[in-house]
Amino acid sequence: MILESNLVQNLKQFIQYTGFANATFGHIVMILIGLVFIYLAIKKEWEPLLLIPIGFGMIIGNIPLFPGMQVGIYEDGSVLNILYQGVKKGFYPPLIFLGIGAMTDFSALISNPKLLLVGAAAQFGIFAAYAGALALGFTPAEAGAIGIIGGADGPTAIFLSGKLAPDLIGAISVSAYSYMALVPVIQPPVMRLLTTKKERLIRMKAPRAVSQQEKIIFPIVGFLITAFIVPSGIPLLGMLFFGNLLKESGVTRRLAETARGPLNDIVVILIGITVGCSTQADKFLQGKSILIFGLGAASFFIATFAGVLFCKIMNLFLKEGNKLNPLIGNAGVSAVPDSARVSHIQGQKYDPSNFLLMHAMGPNVAGVIGSAVAAGILLGFLS
Amino acid sequence: MKKIISITLALLLFVSAKSYAQSQVDIRINEVLPVNISGLADENGNRCGWVExxxxxxxxxxxxxxxxxxxxxxxxxxxxxxxxxxxVIPLRKYLVLYADGRPEKGLFHMNFTLEGVSALYLFGSDGKTLIDEIHIPASLPHDKSFGRFIDGEGAHEPVNWSKQSLRKAAIDKKIGSDGGFVILDHPTPGNTNTTRIVESKSEKMQQLDPWGGILALTAMGVVFLCLVILFLSFSQIGKNAVRKQQQTKVSKQAPVKPATPVRIKSKDSASAIDDEILAAIAVACHMYQNGIDNTVHDVESNVLTFNQEALRNSPWGARSLTLKQDPRS
Known part of the structure; x- marks a missing residue:
């Protein structure tokens, strides 16, 4: 009789510890969102390297837990919590920037430096979203973190939101990565809306060959200029340019390969899974998250709009033969290399022999620099 | 080139000789209370002057x-x-020392008191480098402390030129004739001297710029400034590079009588390319297109390059790669 009673007691206790007993409607919703991410990544191939870790992380993070077992991502000392420190303290994003630097060829930008200005113009989305977030009642620090979604740069968004609004990090990073994956859907209508058929057919002058000496000078001078103006951007800018120097110096091939290969892959896995885990239903399913998603979408549209429009304005001052195809303006929003690919695909729709990819990579990598600079400015003003 | 390196090294040596370990120069005498009657008590419950x-x-x-x-x-x-x-003082924190002239009482008990003391000096661990000093007014009442109005800010002697940035100079200008030191009505040992409510940058920004327009304009201005400077720099660097390339081309095209006749079999002399080069290009293209060895194409912008086969990922310790060939073998 006593044995039976104890057995029932143990079973009851066990059931209380299961996910079924602790599940809420929110958990189920978040698990479904995670499954949608995985579906989009596998079936549609939208940013699979990010959406699969984030999607699965969402599922991990939303398994209902009995609190206090030190397994949840927000429980101090748990394994997931330790891995999450890289997001919280912001040391994953600079490591990803190291990898980006080591895999990025800045030649298109070096051969045609005026494309840097297109990258600058596209940052307008960040500050439009910042103003929008303020109008919706967010604090300036929160608004700054939300605004950076418009930079279309996941690591930068994580870095800045970790510093300015740690409570919103899940919503901001998921929003940023989701829209980055949706770049092929969001940008083309804006690009078509703002350009005429004649403009879409513009053929840009082939970029000149860039010497290795120029490629070596670029990260050094680029870092010195940007870091002296915006020192708060040093973690991102320093690693970006350092990674590029490893690539271009020609004597650190092994280091460059590690930075852009295994190291980058490890950090992408960790950042993806922990960001996904951080979207626990009780923290993620709030009215604020919906507003953040809305503002993120608006900032992407505005950034694309500003980039394309700026190309058109530049064309007013450029001589025939040097004109820019405004279809590369969207690439100023970072999202390397997806947005450049969008420029190329859109250009080929109107002229299959017009190859815009190399030209679009210029504003694309300028956008990376621009968004890191913008993050540094926001950090300087608001942290 | 050697001259430039020598000058740079000499400058670096000069700078390092003048600068101290950053940690030492960052310590300030923040607050002192020479005569303590009713204030802070030490671990034994006794009251004495103190230094923060x-x-x-x-x-x-x-x-x-x-x-x-x-x-x-x-x-x-x-x-x-x-x-x-x-x-060990944590970042932006305080350490209080008891000036009771009784060092045997504990770790932070000084061997002299502050009564009648007009100035206090802090020297670095070498006993020679003056880190900071404070001049205590003679008229300081009992139980009143003297210190910096804002923690760590204000006059700092000696002024270390290597730390005298434009920003620091601007702050120094704002400091009044008192050097940033005041008599504090309420002594705050081990705590901030600033008793006013400090607003965060975000709160200040909310008041100054509730709609975000000013920040947006400023920030966009800075982003453009950065990238415009980069644009101008690289336009110039690019022009120089192109000029250099053209000069190199011209010098190469100058009529030079070859020492040995060049073997050119092509009939069209204007586009004459050595047969071996043509063969190398053909083989490389064949290998690349058929996926035989994708490493033959060096992924560079607008340039198709063919490198000589080299040893890759050679182990550092491989003796066969580090030793010279034996001339006798």
Whole structure:
């Protein structure tokens, strides 16, 4: 009789510890969102390297837990919590920037430096979203973190939101990565809306060959200029340019390969899974998250709009033969290399022999620099 | 080139000789209370004067081995004891030392009192480098402390030129004739001297710029400034590079009588390319297109390059690769 009673007691206790007993409607919703991410990544191939870790992380993070077992991502000392420190303290994003630097060829930008200005113009989305977030009642620090979604740069968004609004990090990073994956859907209508058929057919002058000496000078001078103006951007800018120097110096091939290969892959896995885990239903399913998603979408549209429009304005001052195809303006929003690919695909729709990819990579990598600079400015003003 | 390297090294040596370890120069005498009747009591419940040090750095600083003195002629009068982790001041934090003239009472009990002392000096662990000093007004009432109005800010002697940035100079200009020091009505040992409510940058921004327009304009201006400077720099660097390339081309095209006849079999002399080069291009294209060895194409912009096969990922310790060939073999 006593044995039976104890057995029932143990079973009851066990059931209380299961996910079924602790599940809420929110958990189920978040698990479904995670499954949608995985579906989009596998079936549609939208940013699979990010959406699969984030999607699965969402599922991990939303398994209902009995609190206090030190397994949840927000429980101090748990394994997931330790891995999450890289997001919280912001040391994953600079490591990803190291990898980006080591895999990025800045030649298109070096051969045609005026494309840097297109990258600058596209940052307008960040500050439009910042103003929008303020109008919706967010604090300036929160608004700054939300605004950076418009930079279309996941690591930068994580870095800045970790510093300015740690409570919103899940919503901001998921929003940023989701829209980055949706770049092929969001940008083309804006690009078509703002350009005429004649403009879409513009053929840009082939970029000149860039010497290795120029490629070596670029990260050094680029870092010195940007870091002296915006020192708060040093973690991102320093690693970006350092990674590029490893690539271009020609004597650190092994280091460059590690930075852009295994190291980058490890950090992408960790950042993806922990960001996904951080979207626990009780923290993620709030009215604020919906507003953040809305503002993120608006900032992407505005950034694309500003980039394309700026190309058109530049064309007013450029001589025939040097004109820019405004279809590369969207690439100023970072999202390397997806947005450049969008420029190329859109250009080929109107002229299959017009190859815009190399030209679009210029504003694309300028956008990376621009968004890191913008993050540094926001950090300087608001942290 | 050697001259430039030598000058740079000499400059670096000069700078390093003049600068101190960052941790040392970041410590300030933040507040002193010479006569303590009803204020802070030590661990034994006794009251005495005290000195508060403040770490202005954003990293921990160990003040063990630092010296406090009331006379520049005797810089090593009291040494903060070594060998105890309690002497490590965390970033932007304070350390209080009891000036009771009874060092035997504990770690932070100084061997002199502050009664009648007109100035207090802090020397670095070498006993020679003056880190900071404070001049105590003679009229300071009992139970009143004298210190910096804003923690760590204000006059700082000696002025270290290597730390005298434009920003620091601008702050120094704002400091009044009192050097940033005031008599504090409410002594705050081990705590901030600033009793007013400090607003965060975000709160200030909310008041100054509720709609975000000013920040947006400023920030966009800075982003453009950065990228415009980059644009101008690289336009110039690019022009120089193109000029250099053209000069190199011209010098190569100059008529030079070859020492040995060049073997050119092509009939069209204008586009003459060595057969071996043509063969190399053909083989490389064949290998690349058929996926035989994708490494033959070096992924560079607009340039198709063919490199000589080289040993890749050679083990560092491989003797066969590090030793010279034996000429006799």
């Amino acid at each position: 040090l403040y770490n202005t750095a954003f990293g921990m600083v160990d003040v063990a081995g630092f010296y406090l003195t009331d006379s520049k002629d005797n810089p090593t009068r009291y040494m903060i004891p070594k060998g105890n982790t309690a002497t």
